[in-house]
Structure formats: structure tokens, C-alpha cells
Amino acid sequence: MEATFITQLIIAIGLSIFSLMFFLMKRLYPQKQFPELVPRLKTWWGMFIIFSIAVFFDPIVSLISLAVLCFFSLKEFFSMMKTRKIDRQLFLWVYLSIPIQFYWIYTDWYGMFIIFIPIYVFLFMPLPRIFSKSTIGFLRSLGSIQWGLMLMVFGLSHLAYYQVASPEYGANLVLFLVLLTQVSDLIQYLVSKTFGKRKVIPTSNPLITWEGLFLSVIATTTIAYFLYPYLTPLTLTFGLISGVLISVTGFFGSLTVSVLKRDLLIGERPAAEIKSESYLSRIDSLTYTAPIFFHTIRYFFDFM
Numbered sequence: 001m002e003a004t005f006i007t008q009l010i011i012a013i014g015l016s017i018f019s020l021m022f023f024l025m026k027r028l029y030p031q032k033q034f035p036e037l038v039p040r041l042k043t044w045w046g047m048f049i050i051f052s053i054a055v056f057f058d059p060i061v062s063l064i065s066l067a068v069l070c071f072f073s074l075k076e077f078f079s080m081m082k083t084r085k086i087d088r089q090l091f092l093w094v095y096l097s098i099p100i101q102f103y104w105i106y107t108d109w110y111g112m113f114i115i116f117i118p119i120y121v122f123l124f125m126p127l128p129r130i131f132s133k134s135t136i137g138f139l140r141s142l143g144s145i146q147w148g149l150m151l152m153v154f155g156l157s158h159l160a161y162y163q164v165a166s167p168e169y170g171a172n173l174v175l176f177l178v179l180l181t182q183v184s185d186l187i188q189y190l191v192s193k194t195f196g197k198r199k200v201i202p203t204s205n206p207l208i209t210w211e212g213l214f215l216s217v218i219a220t221t222t223i224a225y226f227l228y229p230y231l232t233p234l235t236l237t238f239g240l241i242s243g244v245l246i247s248v249t250g251f252f253g254s255l256t257v258s259v260l261k262r263d264l265l266i267g268e269r270p271a272a273e274i275k276s277e278s279y280l281s282r283i284d285s286l287t288y289t290a291p292i293f294f295h296t297i298r299y300f301f302d303f304m
Helices: 002-028 037-056 059-079 085-106 110-124 126-131 139-163 170-194 210-231 236-265 271-275 279-283 285-298
Strands: none
Touching: 002 037, 002 139, 002 170, 037 170, 037 271, 059 085, 059 139, 059 170, 059 279, 085 110, 085 139, 110 126, 110 139, 126 285, 139 236, 139 285, 170 210, 170 236, 170 285, 210 236
């Protein structure tokens, strides 16, 4: 517990330094805008507070907070879709899957947790549309809803299962994961925005450059090297692999959510507005890093 307290104190200091750096960068680079950094900083502070409460007080707080996070993430995703009345009726059924998914987590029923959304919800979703005798836009509507469920609920809900799967290490593993994910995002953004030149995939995310991606992998792996002995029971080799894994998969998560937003919004709003859709951009990387890191350490280690 002492190591956890010291780590979280260091994180709080780090967040304060990053916040200060942001305001200094605005003064040093007045010609550059950082529209995505303000909401990201607010989200990082919010996550830090939530996970601090979960670690030092009651894990139930973490479960409830993450369920709320899934709800608002899914709600914003649905707000981007072209919908009809029958789709909005289906949304009500879909929202019910969130408390059910978290109930499986609370009861530690791993088998149902892992198949409930990919199988049972997936097979149930067409039924309201079928019985309503509505076939127009059937595939695109259900496909979009399933994408939202898999990323915003199934993917993010893994954050809650860490503590159930490993009561001893779970909270610290989540802290380790979230910290590295957000650091990777921050460095990618700052480096790409300030002096990055070569875009990685401009059609998907025009912000991220190869310089930002490369430096984020190096920095995230370095931080993982210093943090893994205090926050995780991982080996040195896997501690380093975790830094690379989290940084790279977070990048792909960010790209995927960015492409989904563009597909849903293009033609409906200007490109500038697509960039400013901020809530999903704050948790996009976690939709990939949370499940991939979870299942990787579950496969290689017996403490999960």
C-alpha cells in the first residue's frame, strides 16, 4: 500500500507538471492550437481521482464509475449515428446490457463476462428489428451498434475485471495500464503537434506523426521499466513488453475510433467538428489497451 501511495503521489505530481507544461506551451507556441489537450487533461485528472478512491476505499466505486463511463461513451457513439425511431428503441435494450455486463464482473463469472456481448447480445439485437418488420438500413444499423458495444462496453469493461480477477494486484494493474495509455497518448499528441512532420495515416488521424509514435513507444516503455516493480508482479521482460504493447495497441485504438467517427459523421458535419468530438477521443486508446493487456497477462501469468 505504501508503494501504491508513493506511485499515486508521483502521478499527481506528474499530472501537475503536464498541466503546467501545457499552459507554458500555449505561451511558447501561440501560433499552434491544442484543442484536444484540455479535455484530455480533465479526463486524466478524473481517472486519477476515480482510481485513487477505488484503491484506497471501495472497489465498488470503481465498478459503478466505469459502468457510467461505458454508458456515456456509448451514448456519444450513438449520437453520431443516423437513426430512425426503431433504432432509438433498440438503444434502450442495448443500454441494459451495461449493468448486466457489470453484474457478471461483480459476481466474477468470467465465462459469461467474456461471451455475453460478443454472442448473446449480438444474437439478440436483430430480434427487435425483425419483429418490427423494418428492414431498411438493417445491416448498417446493427453493425454500427455492435461496434459501439464491443469498444465502449466490452472493451472498457475489462478495466473493472482486473480487480475481480486479481484482488491483490488488480487495482495497481489498472493504474499501471491507464497511466501508460495516457502517457503514450500525451506524448504522441505533443510531439506530433509541435515538431512532427511525417503523418502515419492522415486519412484516419491527421494529428499523429511517425515522430510522435516512435517517441511515445520509447517513453512509455521507459516509464513501464520504472513502474512495473512497484505496481505489478510482472517480470522485467514482460514489464518492458507491456510498455510497447500498451503504446502500440493504444495507437491502433485511437485510429479505429477516429475512423469510426469519420465514417459516422462525414457528410453530416464539417471536418473541423469531427476533430472536436472530444469525449470518445479521451478513452479511444483504452478500448484497445484494456482488453489486450488483460488477456495477455491472463495467458502468461497465473495471478489473473
